Amino acid sequence: MPPTPLSQRPLAVALAGMLALAAAMGIGRFAFTPLLPMMLRDGTVSLAGGSWLAAVNYTGYLVGALACMALPWVAPRTARAWQGARLARWGLAATVLLTGAMALPVAPAWPALRGAAGIVSAVVFLNVAAWCMVRLTVLGQPALGGLIFCGPGVGIVLTGLSASAMVAAHWPAALGWAAFGVLSAALAALAWPVLRGAALGEEPSAQAAGAAASTRTAPPPGGWAACGLLTLGYALAGLGYIVTATFLPVIARAALPAGSPWPDLFWPLFGAGVALGAALSTRTPAAWDRRWLLAGCYALQAGAIGLGLVWPQAAGFALGSLLLGLPFTAITFYALQEARRLWPGAGDSFAGLLTAAYGLGQIAGPPMVAWMLHHAATPGQGFVWGLSVAGGALVLGAGLWVAMARRWPPQDAMTGTR
Numbered sequence: 029m030p031p032t033p034l035s036q037r038p039l040a041v042a043l044a045g046m047l048a049l050a051a052a053m054g055i056g057r058f059a060f061t062p063l064l065p066m067m068l069r070d071g072t073v074s075l076a077g078g079s080w081l082a083a084v085n086y087t088g089y090l091v092g093a094l095a096c097m098a099l100p101w102v103a104p105r106t107a108r109a110w111q112g113a114r115l116a117r118w119g120l121a122a123t124v125l126l127t128g129a130m131a132l133p134v135a136p137a138w139p140a141l142r143g144a145a146g147i148v149s150a151v152v153f154l155n156v157a158a159w160c161m162v163r164l165t166v167l168g169q170p171a172l173g174g175l176i177f178c179g180p181g182v183g184i185v186l187t188g189l190s191a192s193a194m195v196a197a198h199w200p201a202a203l204g205w206a207a208f209g210v211l212s213a214a215l216a217a218l219a220w221p222v223l224r225g226a227a228l229g230e231e232p233s234a235q236a237a238g239a240a241a242s243t244r245t246a247p248p249p250g251g252w253a254a255c256g257l258l259t260l261g262y263a264l265a266g267l268g269y270i271v272t273a274t275f276l277p278v279i280a281r282a283a284l285p286a287g288s289p290w291p292d293l294f295w296p297l298f299g300a301g302v303a304l305g306a307a308l309s310t311r312t313p314a315a316w317d318r319r320w321l322l323a324g325c326y327a328l329q330a331g332a333i334g335l336g337l338v339w340p341q342a343a344g345f346a347l348g349s350l351l352l353g354l355p356f357t358a359i360t361f362y363a364l365q366e367a368r369r370l371w372p373g374a375g376d377s378f379a380g381l382l383t384a385a386y387g388l389g390q391i392a393g394p395p396m397v398a399w400m401l402h403h404a405a406t407p408g409q410g411f412v413w414g415l416s417v418a419g420g421a422l423v424l425g426a427g428l429w430v431a432m433a434r435r436w437p438p439q440d441a442m443t444g445t446r
């Protein structure tokens with residue numbers, strides 16, 4: 029009897045998804061954060077220039093997400109042939125090339141490379157997540173899906189620890205980009221043999237019918253206002269975390285004594301929090317109102333940012349980094365669940381709107397910091413302003429979720445079901 033193909037083994041599917049997201053998200057999208065201090069030290073980019081490179085990458089992520097969601101409508105045949113494992117594999121190959129290309133001394137090309145990396149990271153994330161989740165469901169192991177979303181955190185830990193070693197060894201940033209290109213290639217190679225074929229059980233005709241029906245289905249009474257507030261609240265999450273997630277090592281290095289080894293370790297702590305939070309969020313009881321959970325997640329991230337402001341020492345940054353990462357994936361997980369509860373007939377269209385809003389929040393963060401750095405007396409003061417705005421956005425978002433939960437309680441709250 030021939031051995032079972034890897035693509036039909038649930039654990040292999042979940043681990044392949046985790047490794048693919050570690051490569052595309054943890055490295056392709058977020059490797060810039062631990063390498064930014066090295067680029068600043070080398071003089072290849074300024075703080076303002078780094079802010080704009082980050083904004084270009086987040087803009088690319090938004091474009092990639094919207095393109096994936098529009099593809100089934102614009103080119104349904106192409107979508108059926110490419111979406112899923114095939115597009116994910118091409119995206120992983122592009123991630124390796126784009127990451128390695130940042131090592132080249134062609135600074136004028138860096139915005140294009142980071143923008144393309146953002147597009148590719150969204151393509152891999154959406155296609156890997158969809159393909160793996162469908163396949164795990166058909167194979168009878170949907171609970172293993174939590175492993176997939178640990179991938180970004182795993183990638184962040186790997187890049188953070190690697191960058192710390194590079195700083196200690198006085199590597200130039202270009203060599204760091206090359207090393208991360210090799211690391212992304214290794215992760216992609218491990219996932220590659222599993223990511224093949226259609227997601228078992230897919231029925232394109234049924235999906236298309238559901239998508240068409242969703243455009244004719246309105247939200248429940250009062251739902252338009254709730255949908256608008258949900259979208260605004262999710263956009264505030266994008267703005268709230270992005271300032272710290274982009275500049276954490278730079279902020280810590282400016283606040284701590286020169287020569288401290290701690291700044292390079294805070295980013296891996298953030299990644300460890302992301303991975304742990306992803307695993308824990310899948311264990312949340314279904315009966316719990318997601319809006320109260322989201323309010324708690326926002327409050328936790330706001331408190332993490334506040335720790336760095338009121339306790340700018342190694343312990344404060346360490347605890348803040350871990351707490352900031354814990355709700356990172358949970359916020360997306362809970363918000364999409366709430367969107368399906370609020371407007372079940374909307375299919376992917378409402379999820380696409382939320383993704384766009386979150387992306388706009390991310391895009392706004394780095395230019396805002398660049399403007400503040402330009403007008404502040406010192407870089408430290410500029411970062412304090414930026415972190416204060418980010419924390420305020422999260423507090424406002426938490427208030428929105430609380431208001432929504434009190435104004436529109438679940439219709440089935442009496443039965444304790446969702």
